[in-house]
Amino acid sequence: MGAHTNTRTRIQEVAIKLFTEQGYEATSLREIAEALGVTKAALYYHFKTKEDIVASLTEDRAESIQALVTWAKEQPRTPETRREIVRRYSEDMTRGRHHEVMRFMERNQTALRGHGKVEEMRERMTGLIDVLCEPGDSPAVRLRRSMAVFAMHAVWFVLIDQNVTDEQRIEAALDVALELVDAPAG
Amino acid sequence: MGAHTNTRTRIQEVAIKLFTEQGYEATSLREIAEALGVTKAALYYHFKTKEDIVASLTEDRAESIQALVTWAKEQPRTPETRREIVRRYSEDMTRGRHHEVMRFMERNQTALRGHGKVEEMRERMTGLIDVLCEPGDSPAVRLRRSMAVFAMHAVWFVLIDQNVTDEQRIEAALDVALELVDAPAG
C-alpha cells in the first residue's frame, strides 16, 4: 500500500460527504478534486468513472447484508430469529461507514438508478425484508417489517438539532425496530 | 382558462412521473418536452425555470400540511389528538397527487436542496413531527413519531410486486402509524 492508498480513501471520504450533502448528480468530479486540492485527472487515476466511486462505497455494505441474509435463511422463522436479525443489523450499522452509505443511498435513490452495484444492494435489502416476513403476511405486517429496517437507517439522520449520542441512537433504533418485528398486538 | 391550462397540467404530470422514475437531475427539459411532443421553449412559456415546475408541484401539498399543523397546535397534546392527526394526514394523502409528490420528494431529497418551496415543505414536515412530540420526549419516542409519518408515505412505494389495493394500503398505513404514535408499551 503506497501513497495512493491514502488518496483513494480521501477521495471516498470527500465523495460520500458531498454526494450526501449536495446530491450525487449535483456533485461534479471537479468539486471533489478541488476539495482535495488535486485535479479531476488525478481522480481518474484512482477510479475509472464516477460510478466506480459509488461502487467502491457500497461494496462492503452489500457483503455485510448478504452475510446476514444467508445466516437468516438457515434459521427457523420465529419471532426470536427476527429479533436476532434486528440486533445483528443494528450492530452492523455501527461499523465502518455503513450508516453513512445507507444515508447516501436513501437520499439519492433515483439518481443511482441503474448503477450495477447499487441495484445489487437494493436486491439484498429486499432479501432482508423477505426473511423478516412470511408468504402469508398482511400488508400491514410487511409494512411494519420494512419500517423496522428503515428505522435503523433513519435514526442516523433524523433527530438532528437534538444532541443525541451514538449510543442513544442505537438504543432508540433497537427499541423501535424490535417493537416493529414483533407480531402486531391484536 | 384557455388551452394553455391543459398543457400546464400535462407538463406537471409528465414531470412528476419522470422526476420520480429517473431522478430530478437526470431528467432534462428536453425529455419532458419530447414526451409531450413539444419543444423545450414551449415549456419555458408555462414555467419560468425547471425549479418552477417543482414549486408548482409542492405548493398544494405544503398548504395541506400547514393547515393540519395549524389545527393541531390549537389542540391539547393528548394521545387522542395524535391519533386524530394521523387519521387526518392519512386521509389527506389520498387526495390529489399528494402521495406522488411525497414519493418524488423522498427520492430526490438531495437533488432538491436549496429549492425555496422544497425547503419550505421540509420545515412544515418538521413542524408536523413536532406537534406529535413533547419537549421532554426520549429519542426513541421521537423516532417512533417520525416513523409514524414516514410509514404513511412509504406505504405508497413499498409493497411493490405484491398486488395491494389503495384501500389496503391506507388501512395498513393507519394501522402501523397509529401504533407508533401511541405511548410506547412499557
Added chain:
DNA sequence: GTCTATACAGGGATAGAC
C-alpha cells in the same frame, strides 16, 4: 501519481419569428 490542456456532449435558458 499528478498535472495541463482539451475534446465532446448535454444541460438550462433566451431571443425573436410565426
Added chain:
DNA sequence: GTCTATCCCTGTATAGAC
C-alpha cells in the same frame, strides 16, 4: 402558444507532459 436557433456553462472523460 409554440417553434427554430443559439448562447453559455458545466459535465465526463482522455491524451500526453512531468
